[in-house]
Amino acid sequence: MKQELALLGTLALLPAMIGPLAAEARSIVAPLCGGALVTIPVAPTNAPPGPVQGPCCAKGCQSGSSRKRLDRSQ
Structure with missing residues (x-):
């Protein structure tokens, strides 16, 4: 029983030891009139628009003294 466990x-x-599988790179290859080929990379459809940012770039709002204060003198 212990050997089975x-x-x-x-x-x-096993999946944690292997790690994530490599993602398939997608691109479009377009031939030109002169005989050359142009490769155009295609972004994945589930990726958000814009540059890729890691979690270290995420910042919270800094309200500081830029917020409007209520006038309590009335």
Whole structure:
């Protein structure tokens, strides 16, 4: 029984040991009139528009003293 559980645990950790699979690169190859080829990379359809940013670029709002203060003198 212990050997079966050890094998099950090893098989469960196998995807974590291998890591993510490489993504397929997609591109369009267009022939030109002169005989040359132009390769145009195609972005994945589920990616958000704009440049790719990591989590280190995410910043919170800094309100500081730029917010409007209520006039409490009335």
